[in-house]
Amino acid sequence: MANHPVLCDTSKLIGRVLLSLLFIIAGWGKLGEYAMTEEFMVSMGLPALLLPLVILVELAGGLSVLLGFFTRFSAIVLFLFCLISAGMVHFVPDDSGEMTSFMKNLAIAGGFLLLACTGAGRYSLDHWIRGR
Numbered sequence: 001m002a003n004h005p006v007l008c009d010t011s012k013l014i015g016r017v018l019l020s021l022l023f024i025i026a027g028w029g030k031l032g033e034y035a036m037t038e039e040f041m042v043s044m045g046l047p048a049l050l051l052p053l054v055i056l057v058e059l060a061g062g063l064s065v066l067l068g069f070f071t072r073f074s075a076i077v078l079f080l081f082c083l084i085s086a087g088m089v090h091f092v093p094d095d096s097g098e099m100t101s102f103m104k105n106l107a108i109a110g111g112f113l114l115l116a117c118t119g120a121g122r123y124s125l126d127h128w129i130r131g132r
Contacts, residue, residue: 005122008121009121009122009123010123011121012115012118012119012120012121012123012124013068013121013123013124015111015115016065016066016068016071016115016120016121016124017066019065019078019108019111019112019115020062020063020065020066021062021066022062022108023057023058023059023061023062023065023078024058024059024062024063024066026058026062027054027055027056027057027058027059027062028059030051030054030055030058031055031059034051037051038051041054044088044089046088057077057078057081058081060074061074061077061078061081062078065078065112065115065120067124067125068120068121068123068124068125068126068127069124069125069126069129070126071115071116071119071120071124071126072115072116072119072120072126075112075113075115075116076112076116078109078112079109079112079113079116082105082106082108082109082112083105083106083109085105086101086102086105086106086109087102089101090102090105
């Protein structure tokens with residue numbers, strides 16, 4: 001794909017859309033189910049005060065990646081978020097469902113790490129701003 005810039009930039013756009021939707025939808029859902037999400041976090045031993053930060057990271061990070069705005073920074077933040085949430089929430093060796101979620105978080109973290117290295121591509125606000 002490196003020899004085909006349009007295909008490469010289109011692939012980066014599609015990848016950004018696919019990665020970001022998960023976080024935008026999750027953040028929006030946490031807003032709508034705030035009390036239930038807060039209760040879940042507390043049951044996991046996490047402080048309820050973290051919930052606004054989690055929502056901010058998911059919504060702002062997801063929208064940033066979607067639009068390709070401060071993409072590399074947002075990708076690093078979401079990379080770290082995926083690793084932290086994998087370890088704190090999904091690492092339950094006796095539960096195959098949680099371990100599947102753990103591995104998915106690691107895979108998504110890998111996608112964000114690649115995005116942080118490659119950037120958003122031509123079809124992004126980052127590219128448009130750089131061009132001015």
